[in-house]
Amino acid sequence: MISEPPASTVVATDGLVKRYGSVTALDGVSLAVPAGSVYGLVGPNGAGKTTLLGILAGLRRPTSGSVRVDAEEIGVLPDTPTFDKWLTGREVVELAASLTGAPADRSAVVLRDAGLTAAADRRVGGYSRGMLQRLGLAGSVVGRPDLLLLDEPAAALDPAGRREVLDLITRLRGQATVVFSSHILDDVQEVSDHVGILAEGRLRYQGSLADLLVGERTRYRVELGTRAPERLVAALGRQRWVAEVRPVDDATFEVEVTDVDAAERSLVEVLARAEVPVRSIVPHRRSLEEVFLELTA
Amino acid sequence: MNLDRLERIRLVRTRRIWVLVGVYVFFGVLGPVTARFLPELLAGLGQGVPVELPPPTPIDGIAQFNGNAQQLGLLAAVFVAAAAVALDANRGMAVFLRTRATVPELLGPRLLWAWIGAVVGYTAGAWAAWGGTVLLLGSIPLDRFLAGLALEALYLGFAVAMVLLASTYVRSTAAVGGIAVGVLIVLGIGSLYRPVGVWLPSALAGAIDAVVRDGISGYWRSVVVTVGTIVATWPIALRRLSTREI
Numbered sequence: 366m367i368s369e370p371p372a373s374t375v376v377a378t379d380g381l382v383k384r385y386g387s388v389t390a391l392d393g394v395s396l397a398v399p400a401g402s403v404y405g406l407v408g409p410n411g412a413g414k415t416t417l418l419g420i421l422a423g424l425r426r427p428t429s430g431s432v433r434v435d436a437e438e439i440g441v442l443p444d445t446p447t448f449d450k451w452l453t454g455r456e457v458v459e460l461a462a463s464l465t466g467a468p469a470d471r472s473a474v475v476l477r478d479a480g481l482t483a484a485a486d487r488r489v490g491g492y493s494r495g496m497l498q499r500l501g502l503a504g505s506v507v508g509r510p511d512l513l514l515l516d517e518p519a520a521a522l523d524p525a526g527r528r529e530v531l532d533l534i535t536r537l538r539g540q541a542t543v544v545f546s547s548h549i550l551d552d553v554q555e556v557s558d559h560v561g562i563l564a565e566g567r568l569r570y571q572g573s574l575a576d577l578l579v580g581e582r583t584r585y586r587v588e589l590g591t592r593a594p595e596r597l598v599a600a601l602g603r604q605r606w607v608a609e610v611r612p613v614d615d616a617t618f619e620v621e622v623t624d625v626d627a628a629e630r631s632l633v634e635v636l637a638r639a640e641v642p643v644r645s646i647v648p649h650r651r652s653l654e655e656v657f658l659e660l661t662a
Numbered sequence: 663m664n665l666d667r668l669e670r671i672r673l674v675r676t677r678r679i680w681v682l683v684g685v686y687v688f689f690g691v692l693g694p695v696t697a698r699f700l701p702e703l704l705a706g707l708g709q710g711v712p713v714e715l716p717p718p719t720p721i722d723g724i725a726q727f728n729g730n731a732q733q734l735g736l737l738a739a740v741f742v743a744a745a746a747v748a749l750d751a752n753r754g755m756a757v758f759l760r761t762r763a764t765v766p767e768l769l770g771p772r773l774l775w776a777w778i779g780a781v782v783g784y785t786a787g788a789w790a791a792w793g794g795t796v797l798l799l800g801s802i803p804l805d806r807f808l809a810g811l812a813l814e815a816l817y818l819g820f821a822v823a824m825v826l827l828a829s830t831y832v833r834s835t836a837a838v839g840g841i842a843v844g845v846l847i848v849l850g851i852g853s854l855y856r857p858v859g860v861w862l863p864s865a866l867a868g869a870i871d872a873v874v875r876d877g878i879s880g881y882w883r884s885v886v887v888t889v890g891t892i893v894a895t896w897p898i899a900l901r902r903l904s905t906r907e908i
C-alpha cells in the first residue's frame with residue numbers, strides 16, 4: 366500500500382535506522398515528503414515520531430540510512446517547548462527572529478497570528494501550556510522557514526487551543542512544507558494531505574490521505590426513490606468489480622467493490638440501465654482511525 | 663533581543679547578580695570586623711580563661727573575607743554559571759536554541775557573562791573587605807591587593823571553564839554544578855601538596871591575602887597552567903557537545 370514517490374520531495378530518507386542501545390526506535394524508514402504538503406506523521410506512543418523528527422532536524426544522528434532535507438530555513442517545534450521563564454513572549458519571538466535574521470516587525474505579526482498579542486509583554490513563566498505551544502509555533506515561523514517540523518503541536522491543548530493550532534497549520538499551507546506528528550487522528554485527518562503511519566519504528570503506510578481513506582476496497586451506499594428491484598441487485602452482482610451487495614433497508618443498499626476505478630466509471634451506468642430513481646450515491650470513506658487501528662494492530 | 667543581551671538579562675532578572683554581590687559583600691564586610699574583634703569575642707566567650715592572640719594585622723582582615731568567599735561565594739558563582747552554561751538541561755529549550763544558533767554562538771556569551779557576574783561579585787566583596795580593613799586594621803598595599811584580585815578573577819575563569827567541561831558530561835544544572843564543585847574541591851586538596859600545588863589553578867584561589875603579604879612572584883606557574891587549561895577547555899567542550907544528541 367505504498368504509493369508512488371512524488372516527483373519533488375523536500376524531505377527524503379532512505380532505510381533510516383536508529384538504535385538507542387538495544388532499543389530500535391526506527392527500523393528502516395524511507396520517508397518522502399512532497400514539496401508544499403502538510404504531512405501528518407501518526408503513530409502510537411513510542412513509535413519513533415520524536416526520534417524521526419529529531420533526525421530530520423539534525424539534532425540526532427541515524428545509526429544507518431540516509432537523510433536528505435532540501436530546505437534553507439527549518440523551523441522546529443519540540444514536543445514540550447520551553448523558554449526561560451523570565452523572558453516575555455515578545456522577547457522570545459524577538460530572539461528567534463534575530464537568530465534567523467527575520468525583520469523586527471515580523472515578531473508582532475506572528476505573535477498576533479498565534480493569538481498572543483495581549484500576553485506578549487507578560488513573562489513566559491506565567492503562560493499556560495497552550496500559550497507556550499502557540500509561542501513555540503510563533504517562534505518557529507518567525508523566520509519564514511520553508512520547512513516546519515512540529516512534534517505534537519496540538520497535544521495537551523484544550524479544544525480551543527487545539528483549534529487555533531490547527532488553523533495556524535492550515536494557514537501555513539502553500540507557504541511552507543509542514544511535517545507534524547500527532548496521535549490525535551482527527552487532527553491529522555483534518556489538516557494534512559499526506560500521512561505516514563509509523564508503528565514500532567516502521568512506516569506502515571505513506572501516501573496521500575485520500576488514497577489511504579478510500580483504500581483498495583470500498584463501499585458505496587446507494588439510496589433509491591423506490592424499493593430496490595431484484596433485477597438491479599442481480600445486475601450489480603454480475604459486475605466483475607462488485608464483491609457484495611448488501612441491503613440496508615427496502616430502498617437502500619451498499620455495494621462493496623474491489624476496484625474503485627471501475628466502480629466509479631460503471632456504477633452510475635448500471636443504475637441508469639435499471640431505470641430506477643436514484644436519490645444518492647455516497648462513497649463510504651474509512652476514518653483515519655479505522656485505518657490506523659487496522660495498520661498498527 | 664540577541665544572545666548577549668539574553669545573558670545580561672538572565673543575570674539581572676533572575677537576581678543572580680544580586681545573590682553573587684550579596685554573598686561576597688556580606689563576607690567582605692564581615693571579614694575585617696571579625697578579624698578586628700576576634701580577640702575580644704574569644705575573651706568574652708572564654709570567661710576568665712586567658713586567651714593569648716597576636717594583635718590582628720591588616721592582612722587578617724582580607725584573609726577572613728577570603729576564607730568565606732572561597733566557600734559560599736565560589737559555590738554561588740559555580741551554580742550561577744551552571745544555570746546558564748548547561749545548555750541541554752531542558753530538551754525543549756535546547757531544541758529552541760540549538761536549531762537556531764551554533765554551540766559556540768550560544769556558549770560564548772553564557773561563559774563570558776557567568777564569569778563577569780562572578781568577578782563583579784568577588785570584586786565588590788573584596789573592595790568591601792579592603793575598606794573595612796583600612797578602617798579597622800590599617801592600610802594594605804593597593805598594588806598587591808589589585809594583583810590578588812586579578813589572580814582571583816583568573817581563578818573564577820577556571821571555575822567557569824570547569825562548569826563548561828562538566829556540562830559536556832551531564833545535562834542537568836544541579837549535576838553540572840555539582841561536578842564542577844567536586845573538581846574544584848579535589849584540585850584544592852591536591853594543591854595542599856606544595857610541589858604539585860604551585861602548578862595547580864587552585865593556588866590562585868584565595869591567593870589575595872598571601873599576595874598582599876608576599877607579592878605575586880610565586881604564582882607564575884599556576885597562572886600559566888590556568889590560562890592553558892581555560893584555553894584548552896573550549897575546543898574540547900565544543901567537540902564533545904557537537905556529537906551530543908538532543
Ligand SMILES: Nc1ncnc2c1ncn2[C@@H]1O[C@H](COP(=O)(O)OP(=O)(O)OP(=O)(O)O)[C@@H](O)[C@H]1O
Pocket residue numbers: 385388389390408409410411412413414415416417548
Ligand atoms: N534518548 C533516548 N534514549 C533511549 N531510548 C530512547 C530515547 N529516545 C527515544 N527512545 C526510545 O525510542 C523509542 C521511540 O521513541 P520516540 O520518543 O521517538 O517515540 P514517539 O513516537 O515520539 O512517542 P510519543 O508519542 O510517546 O512521543 C521508544 O521506545 C523510546 O523509549
Ligand SMILES: [Mg+2]
Pocket residue numbers: 414415416444516
Ligand atoms: Mg514523541
